[in-house]
Amino acid sequence: MAIDGPAGAGKSTVAKAVAKRLGYRYMDTGAMYRALAWKAMRHGAAPDDESALGRILESTDVDLGADGTVMLDGADVSGAIRTPEVGQMASQVSGMKIVRQRMADLQRAMGRSGSVVAEGRDMGTVVFPEAEVKVYLDASPETRARRRFDELAAKDSTLTLEQTLADVMRRDRRDKERAVAPLRRADDAVFIDSTAMPVDAVVDRILQEVNSKSNENGRIA
C-alpha cells in the first residue's frame, strides 16, 4: 500500500495504524531521506553538492526496524532526525537523482520482503506504481502546520506556529516542484482530505478501500 502527501498531512500516524490493523510492515521513507540528510549535515556537505552526497551515499546504510526505529550505519537516529532543519535538508537532498535512485532501490528491496504500508512523496507514482491501494492524504496548510507544531514544540520551546507554517510551506513547494519524482497524486490514488477528520476516520476510510479492492480482485480471480 502506498500513502503519499505533503508534510503534516497525518501520513505517519495513519500509515502506522493501517499497518498494525493489516499486519503489514510500516515503511517511513521520509525517515530514510532524513537519516541521509542528517549524515550529510554532520559531514558539512552542501545540499547541492552532488559529488559529496554521492560519496556519502556509497558508505551509507539506512534501515527501518519493524518498530519504526531508524538505523543509520548501525546507530539509532530515530530521535535525532526529527527536527525542522533535518526536514529542510532532507527536502533538498531528495531532489537529487542519485539520492532518489539509491533510496528507491532500498525501498523496493524492503517491499519485496513482504506486505508493506509505505508512506512518502513518490510511493504511488514512482517506487510502487503497482501498489494494490494508493492513497493521497492532504489537509489545509494551517492544519498541517498545527500538527507539526504540536509534535515539535515539546522539544523546542522557541518554535512558533508561524515559523512552522513557513517551514511546511517551503518544504511542500520544493517537494512538488522538483524535477525528479515530485510530490503529486497518482491518477489511481484515493484522495483523502484529513483537515476535519479524526485519525480513526481516515484509517477506516483506507481499510474500506482495502476491502473493496480485495473484493474486486476476488471477483476477477
Ligand code: DC
Ligand atoms: O515525510 P518527511 O516529512 O519525514 O520527509 C522529509 C523530506 O524527505 C520531505 O520533505 C521530502 C523527502 N521525501 C521524499 O522526497 N520522498 C519520499 N518518499 C519521502 C520523503
